[in-house]
Amino acid sequence: MRYLPLTPEDRGAMLARIGAKSIDDLFVDVPTAAQLEGPIAGLPNHASELAVDRHLSALAAKNTAASQIPFFLGCGAYKHHVPASVDHLIQRGEFLTSYTPYQPEIAQGTLQMLFEFQTQVARLYGCDVANASMYDGSTACWEAIVMARRVTKRGKAILSGGLHPHYVSVAQTMAKFTGDILDSAVPELNAETDAARLLAAIDKDTSCVVVQYPDILGRITDLAPIAAKAHENGALLVAVVTEPVALGALKSPGEMGADIVVGEGQSIGVGLQFGGPYVGLFACQERFVRQMPGRLCGETVDAEGKRGFVLTLSTREQHIRREKATSNICTNSGLCALAFSIHMTLLGEKGLRDLATLNHALAVKAAERLAKVPGVELVNDGFFNEFTLKLSKEARPVVRALDSKVLAGVSLGRLYPGVKALENGLVVAVTETTTAEDVETLASALEEVLA
Incomplete structure (x- = not known):
């Protein structure tokens, strides 16, 4: 028996209150091509659990796993070896079942792990401070753009043509609601990055310049000249790193003047997993910490002088007035952040x-x-x-x-x-x-x- 708690009258009253004529009005932002006009063709209304299990298993068998044949896919999701100890440790009950540490006094282990994770990310990125992670690299990229808007009080971001197109798409979607102007381009199929275009485009209306490092074609940009030009015009440099292993060999973005560094942490500790869940990394220089989204775990001492960990900063809409929030991302990717931190610790x-x-x-x-x-x-x-x-x-x-x-x-x-x-x-x-x-x-x- 279906559970339908709302009567037609209830729904009508709710729609009238928000000024919508019908439920369809709530989906106007969804492209028509993505909307269904009826039940999915060929999908039965019901089936036994056994039949569903067999059918889904047959569908899964059609997939080709990354380990079955030679694998050269990348572009933001990379196949690296993850030690078995990572999976073993993240499945310990005290980690696997833990959620947001709203009560620090009973979540010391989780908070300490996040504190150490932040330290690792900050050192990797060459920044002063990092948050306790975000959903993934693409949402972290957008959060950096809107953070730059708060810092500079400007609304134009210049995006490198070498920025991952999925990251660009996420930013374009979110910019519809903030009014930010995004100056974007597609890459050219040659060895040169579009650094010259970026330098020419920076002006007094620019909030930030967003550069992927290495970029979508694998090219490596010297960020220092871009940082210098951005700073001359009162803008910020946002560096995006989709392959964190690269920073074991390359100079960190922070060392070259990046104000905010974001990216995807999947390469370290987290498997491909059909595209998710992943872990967004976010770091910045200390002078911007009050505008950083998400949460920040810090170290303190208790009443007896013993070392302890707390949520130092959490300016999100659950904790303060919505209009004062720096982000509506309401959690961090805790388990994936733990996997990242364990793998990074094992590597050293x-x-x-x-x-x-x-x-x-x-x-x-x-x-x-x-x-x-x-x-x-x-x-x-x-x-x-x-x-x-x-x-x-x-x-x-x-x-x-x-x-x-x-x-x-x-x-x-x-x-x-x-x-x-x-x-x-x-x-x-x-x-x-x-x-x-x-x-x-x-x-x-x-x-x-x-x-």
């Missing part, structure tokens, strides 16, 4: 540097081999563990033709549909899990399909 500084060195060395070898394939051109002059190839054919059908034996990479035609200048681009990611045999499989497959 030397381990992270060694891992980054290994990633880069393997990527260089792979790029050199793939560039020898007829019909393949290496776009990048420099990169970390991800680079872009320009194929002699459109990349998207090439990837599809190979997907039974190798996941060849991410086609730019998929990320930028309709942009003809990018349709031959293929972004290839190489990590410590990639073997020489995997690279040879990809090279041979490309030789065959591009012949």
Whole structure:
């Protein structure tokens, strides 16, 4: 029996109160193409639990797992080895079942973990302070843009063409509600970043410049000149890092003048997981801490002088007046943050540097081999563990033709549909899990399909 607590009269009264003529008015922001006009075709109204289990298992069996065939996908989600001890530790009951530490006195373990996580992120990013995490990299990126608006009292953000298009899309969606102007572009399929465009675009109306490091094509930008020009005009530099392992080899954004550094932490401790849950990282320089979204865990002493941990800052809409909140993100990705922190602790500084060195060395070898394939051109002059190839054919059908034996990479035609200048681009990611045999499989497959 269905439970329908609201009568038609109840619904009518509620709609009248908010000024809506019908329930359909509540969905006007959802594109028509994404709305259903009736039940999903082919989906039965009911089935037994056993039948549903068998059907879903059959559907799941059609998936190709990242571990089954050579894997070169990246663009913000990377296949790294996660030690078994990470999964073992995060499943301990005191961590797995814990939620928001509203009562610090009985959540000391969780708060201490978040405090240490913040320290790791701040050191990794080269910033003074980091928060206790956010949903994912894309929402952290938007929160940085709107934070820059609060700091500068300006509403125009300049987005690098090398910023992940999904991050751009999230920012564009949210900017509809804040009125921010987003100056964005698509990347060009060459070795040069759009640093010159960014420098030329910065003016006295700019709130921030957002640069991905390394960018969507794997190119690495010197952030220092952009930071200097932004600061001259009273704007902030926001750096976005989708591959945190890169910072084991590259100079941190904070060292180059970035005011806010955000990104995705999935690479460290968190598996691919069909796209989520992931963990957003967010850090900034100390002078901006009062405008930082999310929550900040801090260290203190109790009445007896013993070390303890508390929620130092939590300027979100659950805790203060809504109009004073810096964010409506109401939680942090606690379990994923814990996985990140455990893996980072196991690596240590030397381990992270060694891992980054290994990633880069393997990527260089792979790029050199793939560039020898007829019909393949290496776009990048420099990169970390991800680079872009320009194929002699459109990349998207090439990837599809190979997907039974190798996941060849991410086609730019998929990320930028309709942009003809990018349709031959293929972004290839190489990590410590990639073997020489995997690279040879990809090279041979490309030789065959591009012949």
